[in-house]
Amino acid sequence: MGEWQKMADRVGQQKKRGSGGRTTPGIVPPDPLSVDPVMRPWAEFTRLIHDELYAVGDPATRLSQSELGRKANISRAHMSNIFAGRAYTWQTCRALVAALGGDPAEWESRHRMTEERVRQGAVDLAGLIPLPGAGSATESAREIRDWDSRRGRRWRGLTRWLRALTRRGEGGSDESREGTLHRTISAAAKIVRRAEADYYLTPRFSVLADAPVASRRKRSIRRAGWKREPPRPRTIRELYAASGKSLMLIAQPGLGKSTQLAKLARHLAAEALAASQAGHRHQLPVLLDLATYRKSERLEDWIATAAHRQRGVAEARARLLLAEDALLPILDGLDTVPEADREECVTQLRRFQEKCTGLVVSCRTADEELARRVGALLSVELAAPTTDDVQNYLLADQAALTDVKAALDDDESLWELFLSPLMLKIIHRTYAGRTAPELKVSADLRTRTELIFDAYVKRMLTEGPESRYRPEQTLTWLTWLARTLSGRGEQIFHLDRVGVDWLPKRGHTLFAILDGSFAPTFVTLLTCLWLMAADRMGVLDTDFAQAGQVVLIGAIMTVAVAIGSRGGFADQDEKGGYLWMFGWIAGGALLCGQVAPDVRWSDSGVRVLCLVYLWVAVASLEGTFRSAHVPVEQIRWTLRPRMTIAPSQRFFALGVIPLAVIGAQAVLFGYVFSLLLPGGLWFAATLLLVLIYGLGDNIEPSLRDKRPRPNEGTRRSARFAFLLGSANAIAVALTILLLFWIAAPGTPPDRLWLAVGLFAPLYGVLRAVRFGGMAAALHWIIRLIMVIRGGTPLRYQRFLHHAEQCILLHSTGNGFVFPHSLFQQYLNTPARDLTARLGLLSDSR
Template sequence: MLRVALVVLTLSLTLVLLPIAINVGTGGTAPDFLAPYVGWTWPAIGVLWLVAIVTGLWELRSRRLGVTLTARSADQPRNRPNALARVDRYYAERVAGSLAARTRLALAVEESPEAVVRPYDLLVQPLHGEVHEVRQNADIAEVFDDLQDSMLILGAPGAGKTTLLLELARALAATAHQQADQPIPLLLDLSGWNGPIATRREDDDPGDSPLLAGFVRWLLDDLHSRYQIPPPVGRVWLRNGSLALLLDGVDEIAPAHRVKLTPVLEELQQRYLVGQLAVTCRIHDYELLPQPLKLYGAVRIRPLSRAQVLDYFASAGRELAGARAAIEQDDELWDLITSPLMLNVMALAYQGRDADEIAAGAVADHRRDLFDTYLSEVLARPRPASRQYDSRTAVRSLWCLAWWTRTRAGDRTAVPRWLTPNGWYGLPLPAVGYLAHMVCLPALFAGLVGGAALAVAALYGVLAGVAVGAMSLLLVHIRPRPWRVFRDGSGQPRLLVAVAMVATGAVAGFGWALAGALVFAALPGWLALAVLGATVAASYGVELILSEGHRRRLLLGLRLLVVVVGSWLVLTLFDHPSTFLACAAVGMIVAQGIRLVKALPMDHLVHQVNDEPRARDRMDLWVVGGLAAAVLVALALGADPVGSRVEAVLGIVAGVVTAKAWRRRPPLFAGPISRLMHGLLLRWTGYLPWRRRAFLRYAADRYVLTRTGRDEYAFIHLLVRDHLAECHPDTLAAKVERRIASRRRPR
């Protein structure tokens, strides 16, 4: 709709301007108010036509694409085998990248019918009302069949819920290859579901509630990104029962949306033909749900027995002799090694280590120490095929990613692609806080003021540039002063960050000040005055409406009165009003730039508040230094040191005084700039990798992450992620360094 409106608007403007341009071209005249801009008529028409053509082609392409996708038949002969091939590849990659691929254990389950509510209104009951019990020692596919293809899998953290679901998916996929009437099994991670939708789309089923519409939309989008099944095809298959849904991780849904899963699955089974459905969840989190799921049956995964653990170590031989020595030496380890995850962690932590070394005292006797040993071991092992990272960078990056994935809303296991400010609150990063508050902010101020002063000095003389610096120093010095003081900045890339921030601020200040001055100087005086007057009137009008208290409104009115009277006197008494107006615009731009830097959300990475009340920042010195550098450069370039026009200085003062009142309107681009700056600081200090894909592959090669899709990764398990998020990264990095050193020592 927006594109159609844009086409109509551009064509309407063209129809207005085209007769005027033709009339002028054939010797006629244009209306008086357009006479100064006659030379721009044909270029404007060309731009409008170009916008109309591009927008029209975009709209035509969107409509054709929508028709093609919607009309595409889901029954094309190659759709099903292609989908099954992608499903097989995805399952193979998930299994190969998981810890379960290293430990082949037969997980035992026991039936737990009280955990679910059987949907008797949706099922044809067995003959004579008999309910078949789950067969003993049956594999997960047989258990699923015994439970009428409707099952809940419960287990403790690390018990193997995802492993069993993957086994079920591969078994169902094998059956789907052999029998064309069997549904395609699709494994989906529930952690990506974010609850009901706010607005409907055209392709949503009108009969679906907002809750179900949001769930189906998420499901179809996930099918497209994970298995490359187009959403229209996926919707048709979902309606006609061609899909088996295997939903993993109820406990990984955000708590606010977790309680909505029962009603959404119930409505899904009523509105769509879902012939096969399996769901997994942790036992504790499932017991907290207000309503049990409506499924035919449920099973619980039994803990590993001592016999299973010992048999596994015995089958591995000398490779796991150290692990067997550790578990035989410390009885407390038996209480931990009750799940496949912890068995895998222990196997990887002690793989290849001598039993004598373990007996001498290198034993992990608590879960935290065991995870430390596991991470130290897998990060210390060289992998010639992948890029290497130093221990501190690797652990800091993993810690930062683990912290964010645990605290951000929505998908809490997948490694994020982009930074969001709310994900960093509470991170104890004094090193990054030092760079943000003691280097970035003052360097940005110095560059911004220096660049703007240089532009003004080059155009109107050094005194005008000094006026820019003086007014900027006043704005920086007065409240609010949101920055904090940090003492310890040793070992940080201060010089690199300072140079980068000064250069960024200088380019922005110089460019905006120069552009503002040149544009307003080129405009007719009445037009420049009208633009500035409209801007000031709008901003002060909003301030007067939103301000609380008569005192604030009175001060705003007095300030506006002073600005109006002062500007009128300057425009009346002096000979160069265009200079005054251009410099007033520059003053407004500089004031807004300083306000933008002051308003940057700088507290994302600050944890410790400085407890030294007498500590002073050096912000003013940075600003003075930036101004001094600008003056020296301007003098070197031949700027007039004493011949500045009075109108220029007065314009700078008027612009800054006018803009000071703009406090309620949030600064534009403050969030994205802060996010970009914090991302750079995290990378400069080693808390995030510069090359995201290379680092994720590095971590996946070491069984810390697992690949879940194309360029998509998640932590190997929630317990590994939580341990990384709660550890002290530099302490763990020191353990990795010690393990690397011990591996290099000759034995």
């Protein structure tokens, strides 16, 4: 420990320079006294590297931080973290020491010693001067014991509860991190197991280096492309360690680049999990499909959304991890990004690499120019298997693949097909134990590939597990799914994420009407039943012909508001959205004006019906900024629920709508209580019911990270709708009963129960619709429309599991994906043409 003490003494003796002084050019070393005490050993270690290797040369010839990073093959963001006093692996340290001309063997023991110091928490604070006002160690210990007392525990619990109320999203707790890592390991291991189910080829990689070509200008160099080194067996983890956490993987289609990325994600997640259990924090890898990226969003926003949709990581947690530089995106399929969005995607990837310390991207070899512009520190190509690899694969199951091997021996042009792990697996599953006539047809590569896929699909459908679905039905639904996913630029299908955007655009208006009329229909029905009960009891005198005219007016305004709000804010065009919305509302009002003069507004039942509708109509505008269509899988109460608000909509969303809702509630409650329960308690009852509604508005729904089965989100939404609706109805009923039984014991019971019979069901229905009921109901409406159009079966979950048993789909988490993007492209064709080609009887439309 002697050299560490000398290092601390040397740092303590240094004086700070003034702002006007001159400094030596080069890298500024970290100051161990200014970093977090936990990371102080790393700062001291980096300071030793700086002083003993970097600062010994001529100051005029010292490399800048970015130049040193390029020489050591370390990203710019990682270099910044190193010289800020943060931790780094031995592979990174070895590259840095070698770039500075040092002996890596000499520094390996020092690096190991630094890791041990951090692990044991051996941070020497003896030489620090106590802060002003700080007491002795005995006093500090006494304060700590007091804080650990029963009163201290209560205060800590209260502060944690208050922080939870004001927190907008889920944080990055150790439990959350370990849960995310376990899910990453499980999902990646599933992908790897599928790829290695029969026999897996040994991967070989070629390191790609820039091939510089001198241009006309002497001082500039023009890069003509990549120069490939001879391929040799390596692991993707070794390549990542040598890449400085900036890796680009390219490969031909079907060679298994997605499998290699899954292997890397599994290894990194296992390492991060072990580090987390030992008390250290490493970056959390997350494997994402780039196909859904669009140029209208920043890469960080897309990563947070994609991590939630594809891998079940809470979006708020992903954003927090990105802000802490604790998330490692492993992005598969740069070539699958729509062509119009690729340039912006490359720009965003380059910017992300400069800001964060880790990024892995894959791309097809055909788009290697696109991949080269990403600027990864290390680029590698997954090489095709050799002929010896293919021969060994065929010999591993020689008895079943006799005809396949014979066809390959007779026709050497088949080698182009066999040098693909994907096609090898398809050929093995298709022709194991049978003849292979499609391999003996003379045709080009594309035609042969289609013939093999045809034989594979036909065998899986006709010789697979028994099912209630006919082969032509299964093929029709699979082709519809492939066309829809390809049109949306997606590869993973989540049954509980099917929304209105899965319907044709001409059906969106009908959906908007159903959406807007869902809650008003139930509320109007309940109110009419309540008016009939009140009229039979002689409490209210209602003219139901007049009430019918009010229902007609309400239906007209419901349709106008639904279409107006749906079209107005769907595209986030504020000025046009407001004009569209108010135009439809004004048109509906003019139409209602033709009916309104005939209504007798003095009728008490008519007034109650109008006030109920007014409350529901104003409350439905809240759904413009707080979506009720997303499945509700977990809830929490918070002082600041998340809302989707544009800057120009803030006044409308946070001021006008809440005041309008409170005003409509106050008028309705005050009028009904004044009719049913004369006395001075109507004001207190109104105030309490408004407070209950306001507290319920601060419930924030969200999705859960783990779903044990498909469509679990819809089931949980229905469950939460029932629970929250029942809880609100019971709370309102108890509030009214207790208030009047305690403060006004002489209140007539029939009138009291009549007030409960109106407000408790209204509260229950509105809360059930808002928190899960709307999402569950509209999900099944959309599913029913899809069934009527012939795209899906009614029992879709059962069909998806049947397709998985036939190895035509793979499950990933609670979603489903085709075995490969090439297979998805193959099925992206009209069902009638494909069933005719396969010789299956088709009744598809």
